Amino acid sequence: MANNKYDVKDYYCKHTTRCTVEGEKKSKRFVGRNVLKADAEDKVTGEAVYPNDITFEDTLYLKVKRAVHPHAFLKDIDISEAKKVKGVVDIITAEDIPEVRKFGLIIRDQPVLVGIGEKMRYMGDALAVVVAENKEAAIKARDLIKVKVEKLEIITNPFRAMEDDAPDIHPDGNILITHNLDRGDVEAAFAESDIIVEKKYQTQFIDQLPMQNEAGTAFYDEKKGIVNIWAATQWLHDTQADIAQSLRLAKGQVRIIQPTIGGAFGKKEDVSVHIHLAIAAIRTGRPVKFTYTREESMITQSKRHPITIYNKTGVSKDGYLKAWETKFIGDTGAYASSGPAVVHKGMYHATGPYDVANIRGISHAVYTNNTYCGAMRGFGTTQGAFAYESQMDILAEKLEMDPAQFRLQNVYHIGSSTPNGQQLNHSVNAEETIKRVMELSGWKGGQKE
Amino acid sequence: MQITLRVNGEERTLDVTPYTRLLDLIREDLGLTGVKEGCGKGECGACTVIMNGELTASCLVPAPQADGAEILTIEGLAADGKLDPIQESFIEAGAVQCGFCIPGMVLAGKRLLDENPNPNEEDVRYGLSGNICRCTGYAKIIDAVMMAADKLKVEGSVNNGE
Amino acid sequence: MKKYGRGLATIMFGFGYGEGFPDHSIASIEIKEDERIVIRTAAADVGQGVITTVIQIAAEILRIKPDYFEVIQGDTHTTKNSGSTSATRQTYFTGNAVKKAAENLLANIYHYGSLEFRSNHPEINVEDGKIYMYDDPDNYITYWDLARTLDQNGKKLEAEGSFFPVTYKPDQEGQADKVYVAYTFLSQVIEVEVDTDTGMIDLLNVYTAIDLGKAINPKNVEGQIEGGTVQGLGMGMMEEQVIQDGITLNPDMSDYLVPTSVDIPKFKHYLVEDEDSEGPFGAKGVGEPTLIAAAPALANAVYDAVGIRFFELPLSPSRVKKALQEKAAEDE
Numbered sequence: 021m022a023n024n025k026y027d028v029k030d031y032y033c034k035h036t037t038r039c040t041v042e043g044e045k046k047s048k049r050f051v052g053r054n055v056l057k058a059d060a061e062d063k064v065t066g067e068a069v070y071p072n073d074i075t076f077e078d079t080l081y082l083k084v085k086r087a088v089h090p091h092a093f094l095k096d097i098d099i100s101e102a103k104k105v106k107g108v109v110d111i112i113t114a115e116d117i118p119e120v121r122k123f124g125l126i127i128r129d130q131p132v133l134v135g136i137g138e139k140m141r142y143m144g145d146a147l148a149v150v151v152a153e154n155k156e157a158a159i160k161a162r163d164l165i166k167v168k169v170e171k172l173e174i175i176t177n178p179f180r181a182m183e184d185d186a187p188d189i190h191p192d193g194n195i196l197i198t199h200n201l202d203r204g205d206v207e208a209a210f211a212e213s214d215i216i217v218e219k220k221y222q223t224q225f226i227d228q229l230p231m232q233n234e235a236g237t238a239f240y241d242e243k244k245g246i247v248n249i250w251a252a253t254q255w256l257h258d259t260q261a262d263i264a265q266s267l268r269l270a271k272g273q274v275r276i277i278q279p280t281i282g283g284a285f286g287k288k289e290d291v292s293v294h295i296h297l298a299i300a301a302i303r304t305g306r307p308v309k310f311t312y313t314r315e316e317s318m319i320t321q322s323k324r325h326p327i328t329i330y331n332k333t334g335v336s337k338d339g340y341l342k343a344w345e346t347k348f349i350g351d352t353g354a355y356a357s358s359g360p361a362v363v364h365k366g367m368y369h370a371t372g373p374y375d376v377a378n379i380r381g382i383s384h385a386v387y388t389n390n391t392y393c394g395a396m397r398g399f400g401t402t403q404g405a406f407a408y409e410s411q412m413d414i415l416a417e418k419l420e421m422d423p424a425q426f427r428l429q430n431v432y433h434i435g436s437s438t439p440n441g442q443q444l445n446h447s448v449n450a451e452e453t454i455k456r457v458m459e460l461s462g463w464k465g466g467q468k469e
Numbered sequence: 470m471q472i473t474l475r476v477n478g479e480e481r482t483l484d485v486t487p488y489t490r491l492l493d494l495i496r497e498d499l500g501l502t503g504v505k506e507g508c509g510k511g512e513c514g515a516c517t518v519i520m521n522g523e524l525t526a527s528c529l530v531p532a533p534q535a536d537g538a539e540i541l542t543i544e545g546l547a548a549d550g551k552l553d554p555i556q557e558s559f560i561e562a563g564a565v566q567c568g569f570c571i572p573g574m575v576l577a578g579k580r581l582l583d584e585n586p587n588p589n590e591e592d593v594r595y596g597l598s599g600n601i602c603r604c605t606g607y608a609k610i611i612d613a614v615m616m617a618a619d620k621l622k623v624e625g626s627v628n629n630g631e
Numbered sequence: 632m633k634k635y636g637r638g639l640a641t642i643m644f645g646f647g648y649g650e651g652f653p654d655h656s657i658a659s660i661e662i663k664e665d666e667r668i669v670i671r672t673a674a675a676d677v678g679q680g681v682i683t684t685v686i687q688i689a690a691e692i693l694r695i696k697p698d699y700f701e702v703i704q705g706d707t708h709t710t711k712n713s714g715s716t717s718a719t720r721q722t723y724f725t726g727n728a729v730k731k732a733a734e735n736l737l738a739n740i741y742h743y744g745s746l747e748f749r750s751n752h753p754e755i756n757v758e759d760g761k762i763y764m765y766d767d768p769d770n771y772i773t774y775w776d777l778a779r780t781l782d783q784n785g786k787k788l789e790a791e792g793s794f795f796p797v798t799y800k801p802d803q804e805g806q807a808d809k810v811y812v813a814y815t816f817l818s819q820v821i822e823v824e825v826d827t828d829t830g831m832i833d834l835l836n837v838y839t840a841i842d843l844g845k846a847i848n849p850k851n852v853e854g855q856i857e858g859g860t861v862q863g864l865g866m867g868m869m870e871e872q873v874i875q876d877g878i879t880l881n882p883d884m885s886d887y888l889v890p891t892s893v894d895i896p897k898f899k900h901y902l903v904e905d906e907d908s909e910g911p912f913g914a915k916g917v918g919e920p921t922l923i924a925a926a927p928a929l930a931n932a933v934y935d936a937v938g939i940r941f942f943e944l945p946l947s948p949s950r951v952k953k954a955l956q957e958k959a960a961e962d963e
Contacts, residue, residue, distance in 0.1 A: 048758070050690040051912050054850040055697050056560055058683045059676065063568030064556040064575055066503015066543035073502035090877025143877060174877045201805035222943040225872040226865075229889055230677075231507045231515055231569035231603050255715030256673045260707045271707075278705020282505070282569030283603050284677040285862070289717055314508045315882040323872060361648075368805065373643035373816055381805070389877040395717055397862060397922045401644055406944060409640040409927030413934065423931070427641050432816075438645070441806040447907040447915060449842035450816035454641055456840035456901040461637070461820040512884035563850040566858065567678025597892040601884065604678045606861030607892040609854055 059280070068280040072235035074250050076307035079237065080109055082293075082300050083158040083310075085148040085165045086320070087140035090354075090389040091189065092169035094134050097147060102164040107157030110304055111165075112149040114138070117299060123266045123291050125258070125394065127356040129190060132266060132295050140169070141189055142354035142389050144320030151300045151308060178328070178351045178386035189354065189387040196352055196385040199364035201439050204378030209343030213334025215418050221331070221407040225351075226324035227317075228396050232282020234292035234321060235311040238301035246273050247298045252281040254289045263294050267302075274298070286395030290322050290357055322357050322394030325350040325385075327366060329407040339419045341430050344439075346370040348383035348404070350393070357394030359385040366400025371439055372408040373450040374430040379439045424463055428454055472536035476501070477545025483532075491530035492516045495542060503543040503572045507601070514600030517573030518542050524580050524599065543572035546579065554624060555579050555617040562613035566604030574600045578614040586625075588618060633824040633833070636936025640928035641818040644920040645811030646719035651800030654720070654812075656728040657711035660689055660736050661789035664779045668693070670702045670732075673713040674725040679918055680851045681721045685729040687847055688911050692733035693740075695760040695774070711791075719916030722847060723812065724794050726911035731792025739790055743777055796909070813908050815915045816842040819860070819924035821896070825936040830952030832868055832933060834896035837925075841900070844908035844915040856921045857898055863925025864896075865889045869945050 062068040099111045114135030122128045134140050134147050148165055152158035175181045181194040188194060210216060236251025247269070253259035256276055264274045281288065293310040300308040312320065327350045334343040348367045352359030367383040398405075416426040431450045437443050457463070473482045476499060483498050495501050495518065504527060507515030511526040518527045519541040546553045555578050558564075565571055574597065581588060581596035588596065593614045594607075602610060648654040658672040670689055676682045686700040703709055713725050741752045744762040748755060756765050763771035778788040799807040822835040839856050846852045869888045873880040881887045906913030926944060934940050939954045 048694065050687045050697055051847050052845065053687070053848070054563070055683060055687050055690075055848055057563065057565055057680055057851070058686055058697070058700070058702065059568070060560040060565040061552070063565045063571050064543075064552070064559045065547055066501070066572045068568055069502070070505070070569065072506070073496075075497070143879070176874075176876055199805065200803060203804065203806065219942060224866075224870070224944050225874055226870050227872050227887060229603055229884075229887070231513065231567065231601065232505070233507070252675075252677075254675050254677065254717050256675065256705055256707055256710070257712040258715060274707070276705075276707045278673075278675060281567060281675055281677045283567040284675070284716065285603070286717060288677070289715060314510070314884060318872060318882040318887065319879050324866075361650075365645075368801075368810065369643060369645065373641055373814075390874045391872070391879065397859065398644075398919050399718070401642070401919075402863070402866070402923045402926070405640065405642045405923045406927045406930065409642070409924070410930055410940065410942070413638070413931045414940065423639050427639070431641065432643070438810070438814075439805065440801055440810040442645075442808065442810045444814065446909065447813060447842070447844050447905055447913070448816070449903045449905055450641060450643065450818075452903050453816050453818035453840040453842050453901075454639075456903060457639070457818040457820050457838050460840065460899050460901055461822070461836070461838040463637075463639070463820060508884040510883055510885055563854050566680070566854060594892045594895075601889060601891060603862070603889065604858045605854055606857035606859070606890075606898075607895050608857040608898055609850075611892065 070232055070280050070282050071251050072311045074237045074279060075309060076239065079307045079309050080151050080153060080304055081155045081158045082296060082308050083150045083162045084146045084296060085150065085162050087143050087145040087147065088167050089140065089169050089171055090142050090174045091172045092140055094136050094138055094140060094147065094167065095170055096168040097136065098166040099148060102150065102161040105157050105161040105164065107153040108150065108161045109153060110151040110300065111161065112299060112303065119268055121266050123262045123295060124355060125290055125357050126360045130355045142391055144391060146296065149296050149300055151304055175388045178349050178388055181386045181388050189389065194387045196356055196387055197360045199367060199383045201367060201379055201381035203439060203441060206343050206345055206378045206380040209378035210334045213342045214337035215415065216332065216334045217411060217414050217418065218332040219411060221329040221410065223327050223403040223406060225326050226396060228285035228287035230283025230285055230287055233312045233314055233317045236293040236297050237307055237309045238297035239307040240301040240305060242305065246275050247301055248275045248277065249294055249297060250277050250279055251294055252278065252288050254284050259291060259294060262291055263298055266295050267298060285397045287321050289395045292321055319391060323353065323391050324396035325352060325362055325393040325400065325403065327363060327403040329404065331407050331411045333411050333415060335415055335419065339421050339426050339429055341374055341376045343378045344371050344376045346381040350385045351388050351390060352385040353388055353390040353392035355392040357392050359393055362395065362400040366404040368440055369401040369404050370408060372405065373432045375432060375436050424454055424458055470533060472533055474535050474538045474540060476540045477542060485532040487531060487533055489532040490528055491532050491535050492527040494532045495527060501542050501544050505569055505572060507569065514573045514577065515570055517576050517600065519576055519580055524577055543575060554620040555582065558613040558617035558620060562609050562616050564605060564609040564613040570600055570602040574602060574610055578617060581614065582618055582621060586618060586621060590615065632827045634827060634936040635824050636932045637820055637822045638928045638931025638935055639820050640924040640931060642920060642923040643814050643816050644719060644923060645814050646723065646916040647812040648718050649798045649811035651798055654714060654724065655793060655795035656713040656724040657791065657793040658713065658725060658728040658732045659789060659791040660732045661787055662774045662778045664775060664782055666699065666775045667701050668699050670700060670729060671710045672702065672704055672725050672729065673710040674704060674721045675716040676704060677716050679855065680848065681725060683851065684722055684726055684847050688726055688730050689733040692730060692737055694757055719919040722914050723910040723916050726914060727794035728792050730911045731794060732790050735790035735792055739788060740774065740777065743781060747772055813915050815917060815920040817920045817924055819928045821928040821932045823929065823932045823936060825933055825951065827937065827955055830948040830955060832946060834864065834894065837896045838899050840903060841917060841920065842903040843917050844910055845904050845906045845913040846902050847912065847914050849902060852902060852917055853900055855917050856900055859921025860925045861890050861895055863922040864929060866944060867926035867929035867946055869947055871945055
């Protein structure tokens with residue numbers, strides 16, 4: 021239909037004419053060359069379309085009323101005043117969508133809207149969706165929603181969460197998941213070690229802080245029975261599946277069209293605007309747009325896990341790693357997100373790229389009432405590296421060895437085995453990276469230049 | 470109320486409220502979505518425009534203040550479909566990743582070179598310090614501005630017949 | 632007083648989902664009659680450059696300039712699952728899927744081309760989008776000619792490829808033969824100056840050597856190293872979302888600080904390329920590994936400079952200053 025004002029369009033960058041080989045226009049080889057980025061021209065001219073740049077005629081604007089307490093039962097929600105605001109089209113609470121199911125990346129534990137008698141578990145939980153003709157009306161109405169709660173103890177850290185008398189944040193308890201590592205004979209190896217270093221490390225909450233906040237537009241094509249969503253995700257088909265199961269739609273009824281993505285770094289693996297947009301679009305029959313503020317993005321969407329890491333490392337006096345014992349306690353916040361995979365991935369990398377025949381470890385990802393933690397670049401191993409590389413320098417100093425030499429004599433080669441018992445048979449050049457970085461930086465022995 | 474301003478060389482008259490942000494006027498009323506919003510508090514530089522010759526965080530400017538102003542957005546930089554040398558340089562230096570900061574970054578670079586055609590690296594770092602980029606670590610963005618300075622010198626000498 | 636220090640960190644990162652989790656990517660390539668080559672993948676380009684990476688791979692295999700390619704990258708209804716842009720996996724997984732699709736397409740070009748030329752594959756050459764007999768290069772047909780010919784017969788000049796390597800779920804003791812598809816290694820030396828009066832850390836130089844198998848696009852790899860390192864330095868020096876009693880105290884960019892252009896160090900890189908991985912052209916993933924060494928290398932550099940070991944991040948000026956004061960008090 022030529023005059024369909026809700027035309028379903030793609031918006032990905034498609035200027036590829038500039039994707040040429042720098043300085044080698046006649047080259048017939050393209051791999052290993054500095055081919056210019058295909059999407060760069062769209063991005064330097066402002067033509068690239070990001071999720072927040074898509075607006076249809078008759079677009080409605082969506083805002084979400086979020087939790088008023090980090091851990092509380094919702095006792096009552098009063099939308100009567102909010103409904104009176106001029107321009108408000110729809111206010112959706114949990115009782116309007118009884119059929120909608122929870123969502124989540126690995127474990128579906130996040131409510132789309134918290135219902136009366138249910139718990140809010142962190143400040144980002146959604147209590148109501150407001151849809152209005154303009155942003156101002158949506159904000160005004162959102163702020164007029166009145167909420168009564170019964171407050172519960174706020175669990176602020178995983179150590180409190182693991183105590184027997186701590187209230188359960190989720191029905192199955194506060195320890196989301198536990199993993200173990202056990203390889204070799206750790207006791208015997210510590211007994212044979214000449215030097216043992218035992219330290220505790222702590223990392224912090226980090227926001228991935230992609231420059232583009234979560235945003236999107238949705239429109240329900242009633243004739244086809246398809247809800248179209250223009251929003252960012254790091255995994256198109258996984259987000260589609262999660263939305264579909266939550267809304268009890270067939271996968272084919274959920275179409276996500278990915279515009280240009282303004283950074284992610286792990287933060288856009290989780291559902292953000294998507295389900296609220298889809299519900300509002302289906303209910304109103306009009307295009308709906310939802311853009312997080314930076315504040316909303318930081319409070320609501322995933323963080324890098326703060327992890328408490330205990331490392332106990334034994335070495336022989338000639339500087340060979342003998343034994344390593346480790347414990348990772350990760351604060352996974354209010355919901356699972358990528359938490360079931362992050363903390364133990366850190367533990368699996370607990371010894372870094374170094375040969376240690378005897379290792380034992382345990383990791384827990386633990387629920388708290390903090391903003392939920394999920395994926396961020398490095399996925400648990402970043403936290404782990406701070407601990408193992410600090411540990412390596414402490415050991416080198418005790419051994420009176422140059423830190424680079426100490427690493428060189430313990431680093432993996434072809435044939436080495438990881439803490440998981442995976443034998444490395446291809447492409448293991450850790451040693452060369454140390455030698456090359458020594459060359460680059462003028463690192464000679466233990467002496468400063 | 471009504472205001473009149475010149476955006477990318479074109480005079481525009483628009484109805485605004487006292488609370489309309491210049492950013493929303495540019496993006497929503499004028500449809501120039503190359504201007505981005507990253508923080509809404511003037512901290513990140515994604516909403517940068519050049520207003521009356523100065524780098525301006527358009528999220529902090531009430532639209533009425535722009536009455537009579539001359540505004541350049543990223544959309545106004547390429548002339549007759551030909552990219553500005555600084556845009557070319559961003560592409561060639563590999564300075565573009567997600568691209569969300571890039572419109573503001575490019576304008577900050579242009580403003581810097583307008584004022585100082587021979588910047589050293591330190592000048593460039595300071596000139597871009599109001600614009601946050603989360604992808605690139607800035608190194609290639611700094612390269613791009615230095616490259617653009619060289620290009621403009623060559624272009625200038627060609628134009629002067631030197 | 633400013634004190635110089637340098638620190639080293641070496642890291643490893645097993646990429647892909649691993650642990651037996653189904654991890655794969657599907658891509659397709661079609662040569663269109665209107666002189667475009669369309670790659671379809673659901674791989675999200677979040678800025679890292681997977682669009683360009685897959686174009687380079689396909690262009691190399693199909694022996695035609697990158698200029699002809701268009702990537703349809705993000706529509707659930709026109710692309711098949713490519714897995715997520717996470718776990719440092721797209722170059723390896725979608726790169727391999729596109730490479731296989733391109734190889735299958737090249738095979739189809741030879742197949743249909745040999746029908747046109749009534750000859751066998753070894754007698755035919757393909758170069759710059761032209762198909763011809765080795766002994767008669769002037770008498771060629773183009774990819775577009777071939778696509779049109781096929782179109783007349785209701786066929787498309789296209790192919791699909793996928794990559795689906797096996798990994799295993801570790802047992803109760805965390806043991807398995809293959810937990811991750813491959814590992815990327817990186818070493819980094821960071822040089823700093825610590826201002827003992829203010830606790831401020833000045834970043835001087837960052838030297839990086841990365842074992843990445845093969846750089847499909849060296850400049851884009853440098854961009855990953857620089858961007859990842861600066862994020863890691865942000866974690867090391869300044870970034871922290873402060874959540875107290877469940878409430879974020881700094882939910883904005885005024886109080887959540889990240890590095891700016893004046894904070895960053897100078898970079899030097901070395902790419903270790905052994906082309907020995909099972910990734911496309913031997914490539915391994917680089918996205919996440921580029922961030923991981925920065926915070927520990929920084930902490931080690933600060934120790935080298937002022938003799939204080941920090942066990943908690945970030946090394947913010949206030950934390951460093953407090954530790955310096957405590958150390959001065961102890962030393963007295």
